[in-house]
Amino acid sequence: MHYFIAVAEELHFGRAAQRLGIAQPPLSRAISQLERRLGAALLQRTSRSVTLTEAGTVLLHEGRVALDAVEAAEHRTRRAALAAAGEPSIVLATKAGASSQILAKLLHAYAAEPGSVRVDVMLCGPGEQVRLLRSGRADVAILHQPFDDTAGFDTEELLTEGQIAVLPAGHTLTTSEDLRLDDLTDVPDLPAPRWPGPDGTYAAGPGPEAQSHTQLLQLVALGRTLMTVLDSCRPQLGDDVVAVPIVDAPAVTTVIAWPPHSRIRAVADLVRTAVSL
Amino acid sequence: MHYFIAVAEELHFGRAAQRLGIAQPPLSRAISQLERRLGAALLQRTSRSVTLTEAGTVLLHEGRVALDAVEAAEHRTRRAALAAAGEPSIVLATKAGASSQILAKLLHAYAAEPGSVRVDVMLCGPGEQVRLLRSGRADVAILHQPFDDTAGFDTEELLTEGQIAVLPAGHTLTTSEDLRLDDLTDVPDLPAPRWPGPDGTYAAGPGPEAQSHTQLLQLVALGRTLMTVLDSCRPQLGDDVVAVPIVDAPAVTTVIAWPPHSRIRAVADLVRTAVSL
DNA sequence: TTCATCGATACTTCTACGGTATCGCTCAAG
DNA sequence: CTTGAGCGATACCGTAGAAGTATCGATGAA
Numbered sequence: 001m002h003y004f005i006a007v008a009e010e011l012h013f014g015r016a017a018q019r020l021g022i023a024q025p026p027l028s029r030a031i032s033q034l035e036r037r038l039g040a041a042l043l044q045r046t047s048r049s050v051t052l053t054e055a056g057t058v059l060l061h062e063g064r065v066a067l068d069a070v071e072a073a074e075h076r077t078r079r080a081a082l083a084a085a086g087e088p089s090i091v092l093a094t095k096a097g098a099s100s101q102i103l104a105k106l107l108h109a110y111a112a113e114p115g116s117v118r119v120d121v122m123l124c125g126p127g128e129q130v131r132l133l134r135s136g137r138a139d140v141a142i143l144h145q146p147f148d149d150t151a152g153f154d155t156e157e158l159l160t161e162g163q164i165a166v167l168p169a170g171h172t173l174t175t176s177e178d179l180r181l182d183d184l185t186d187v188p189d190l191p192a193p194r195w196p197g198p199d200g201t202y203a204a205g206p207g208p209e210a211q212s213h214t215q216l217l218q219l220v221a222l223g224r225t226l227m228t229v230l231d232s233c234r235p236q237l238g239d240d241v242v243a244v245p246i247v248d249a250p251a252v253t254t255v256i257a258w259p260p261h262s263r264i265r266a267v268a269d270l271v272r273t274a275v276s277l
Numbered sequence: 278m279h280y281f282i283a284v285a286e287e288l289h290f291g292r293a294a295q296r297l298g299i300a301q302p303p304l305s306r307a308i309s310q311l312e313r314r315l316g317a318a319l320l321q322r323t324s325r326s327v328t329l330t331e332a333g334t335v336l337l338h339e340g341r342v343a344l345d346a347v348e349a350a351e352h353r354t355r356r357a358a359l360a361a362a363g364e365p366s367i368v369l370a371t372k373a374g375a376s377s378q379i380l381a382k383l384l385h386a387y388a389a390e391p392g393s394v395r396v397d398v399m400l401c402g403p404g405e406q407v408r409l410l411r412s413g414r415a416d417v418a419i420l421h422q423p424f425d426d427t428a429g430f431d432t433e434e435l436l437t438e439g440q441i442a443v444l445p446a447g448h449t450l451t452t453s454e455d456l457r458l459d460d461l462t463d464v465p466d467l468p469a470p471r472w473p474g475p476d477g478t479y480a481a482g483p484g485p486e487a488q489s490h491t492q493l494l495q496l497v498a499l500g501r502t503l504m505t506v507l508d509s510c511r512p513q514l515g516d517d518v519v520a521v522p523i524v525d526a527p528a529v530t531t532v533i534a535w536p537p538h539s540r541i542r543a544v545a546d547l548v549r550t551a552v553s554l
Numbered sequence: 555t556t557c558a559t560c561g562a563t564a565c566t567t568c569t570a571c572g573g574t575a576t577c578g579c580t581c582a583a584g
Numbered sequence: 585c586t587t588g589a590g591c592g593a594t595a596c597c598g599t600a601g602a603a604g605t606a607t608c609g610a611t612g613a614a
Contacts, residue, residue: 001347013561026603028562038351040358047561047610055358058540062350062413065538069346070278073339074315081317081332136339152429152537260429261342263335290592303572305593324579324592556614563608570601577594584587 001063003030004042008060011050065134065152072136072259079136089118090266093138096123097213098230099254102159102277103142110273117266126195133259140267144230145253153257156275161231163249167242168223174242181248190226193219217241230254278340280307281319285337288327342411342429349413349536356413366395367543370415373400374490375507376531379436379554380419387550394543403472410536417544421507422530430534433552438508440526444519445500451519458525467503470496494518507531 006016007027017024035042042056052060083089094103103121110116122129122138130148132138142158143150165184167174173183173190185192191207193216202209208224210216219225221240230252234243256274258267283293284304294301312319319333329337360366371380380398387393399406399415407425409415419435420427442461444451450460450467462469468484470493479486485501487493496502498517507529511520533551535544 001350014559023604024561025563025605029602032562038354038358040355042354045561048559048612050561053358054361055354058357059350059354061538061540062346062353066343066346066350069339069343073278073336073343076339077315077319077332077336078317080335081315081330084331151431154428261338263338291590299571300573301592302574302594307571309593322592325581325590327592558613559611561608561610564606565604566606567604568602571599573596573598575595575597577592579592580590582587582589584585 001067003027004034005060005063005067007031007043007050008052008056011052013050068131068134068136072134075136079139087118088266089120090139090264090270091120091122091132091137092140092142092270093122093124093129093132094142095126095129095144097233098144099142099159099232100236101232102254105277106270106274109277110270113269113273115265116269119270133257136259139262139264140256140258140270143255143257145255146250147252148257150255150257152260154260154262155255155257156271158254158256158274158277159232160251160253162251163228163246164231164234164243165246166217166220166227166229166237167244168220168226169240169242171223171242173226174244176244178245178247181246184226184228184246187226189223193225193227278344280304281311282337282340282344284308284320284327285329285333288329290327345408345411345413349411352413356416364395365543366397367416367541367547368397368399368409368414369417369419369547370399370401370406370409371419372403372406372421374510375421376419376436376509377513378509379531382554383547383551386554387547390546390550392542393546396547410534413536416539416541417533417535417547420532420534422532423527424529425534427532427534429537431537431539432532432534433548435531435533435551435554436509437528437530439528440505440523441508441511441520442523443494443497443504443506443514444521445497445503446517446519448500448519450503451521453521455522455524458523461503461505461523464503466500470502470504 003016003020006020007013010016010019013024013027017027020027031043038055038059040055041053042059044051044053079091107119107121110119122132124132127148129138129141129143133141133153143153143155165173165179167190171190173179173187176183191205193207193210194202194205195210196202208219210219210225216225216227217237220227221238228246228249231245237243256271258271262268280293280297283297284290287293287296290301290304294304297304308320315332315336317332318330319336321328321330384396384398387396399409401409404425406415406418406420410418410430420430420432442450442456444467448467450456450464453460468482470484470487471479471482472487473479485496487496487502493502493504494514497504498515505523505526508522514520533548535548539545
């Protein structure tokens with residue numbers, strides 16, 4: 001399964017084998033064996049290129065879900081053992097820099113609840129929370145629709161708000177009362193920043209490389225780029241940047257999400273606290 | 278994983294090994310190996326009895342989910358390959374004997390839709406639909422809340438209704454206008470029927486053994502037992518039985534459910550047809 | 555036409571999983 | 585108190601299957 005996902009992602013047996021830390025022949029054999037077991041062609045090999053078949057696309061998707069479920073079983077078991085032995089705790093995953101005051105309020109209110117446990121907050125890059133939740137490394141997460149894929153989780157809505165553009169003070173765009181998405185794409189002197197991918201590398205492009213939101217904010221203040229954030233982030237902005245509403249940006253809903261099978265009481269308590277805020 | 282689930286269910290290494298078709302020693306080793314890998318005790322062995330630890334309970338639950346996910350990946354891939362090759366179709370799982378006219382309406386309406394595909398209907402025993410859906414053998418199911426566990430599925434509500442008791446014509450209970458649940462438990466001459474478990478055996482008890490709803494209905498007509506069914510099943514009952522509403526039975530909601538990651542267009546079409554009925 | 559690239563195949567090595575035999579512990583019956 | 589049956593753990597052995605090395609065959613670019 002691991003093997004197939006690696007090949008399906010790389011679309012190249014050699015690179016996939018390298019990534020897996022094995023030689024190429026066993027990988028070829030494993031894949032054709034998998035195909036024989038399933039009775040279905042997963043890849044079309046033309047000795048010059050590898051492409052996914054219909055069935056292969058399905059298996060790539062379902063296989064990821066399955067592997068995440070296996071990994072989640074491991075992690076949750078380990079954490080249950082630790083919780084039974086020592087002090088119980090839960091892990092909350094949230095995107096760094098977003099919904100921070102709703103989170104602060106939530107943590108404060110939950111800590112005051114009777115029977116509350118320690119909450120470890122994991123600050124993640126964009127979209128990473130979903131991965132953590134699926135793989136059992138986190139117990140509950142703060143997600144943002146429609147950016148994050150909430151399929152397969154139970155969720156409760158917490159807040160719906162608009163988005164604002166953060167621009168360098170004095171930039172020509174700041175003269176407008178409000179902006180549209182079109183106004184923000186391909187601004188010559190404010191190219192979109194580039195985030196590191198899951199592998200730690202950056203895509204090519206004109207924008208500056210960013211590792212964190214504070215860093216990015218500084219780059220905006222320096223007039224090197226622009227960023228869009230949620231309405232509720234406005235109080236965190238300094239005087240060296242200007243916030244302008246984006247009228248046609250989709251509304252973002254902040255939700256609290258957890259795995260549907262979660263039997264952890266602390267998660268239920270936390271969610272109850274969140275919805276009653 | 279298979280091994281651990283077998284032991285956790287049997288709570289007996291010998292029987293679990295027999296069920297798995299292997300000898301007992303490799304099973305013992307596999308489990309202790311798993312425990313070492315996870316760094317957590319899963320079972321408490323007292324050489325006289327085996328019990329689950331906290332962590333073991335979690336792993337039993339999460340492990341089932343994970344195994345189902347793996348099996349689902351297999352099944353869905355096979356079906357995707359078949360669909361790509363020949364005529365596409367979807368599998369709908371439903372409990373035998375319940376919500377049959379809503380199902381008939383749905384199938385009829387869906388068949389009239391443009392682009393509809395063949396729908397294979399699987400009639401299941403109680404609770405079996407959930408298993409089929411989780412393991413990928415079915416693409417969509419008709420479930421009944423609160424009986425079926427819809428956790429982890431996307432659902433749409435179709436109908437909410439009460440339950441009625443089906444009694445032999447002329448029985449003393451049929452003189453009432455309505456009944457309560459208490460009236461129906463431990464009726465001496467109408468003991469509750471016994472259904473076969475997943476292993477095909479029957480629990481001990483006074484009631485008659487039943488294999489199907491029609492068979493059960495016949496047993497009611499013969500004055501041997503009673504049964505409770507949904508309001509909407511009333512038109513299917515003959516003159517030899519009497520239906521009496523149960524006023525304090527929980528309302529049952531019929532829902533259509535599908536896996537949250539389903540990318541199958543036909544499932545989406547079927548759901549859309551169902552909610553528009 | 556040649557050569558580089560890439561996946562498949564042939565053959566060998568070794569790990570790891572399963573089977574048999576047996577031990578040690580516990581509880582119940584005599 | 586003794587003995588034996590039940591049950592899980594351990595020791596040891598054999599084999600199946602997975603990974604590595606070497607090489608082939610096909611394809612497309614120079």
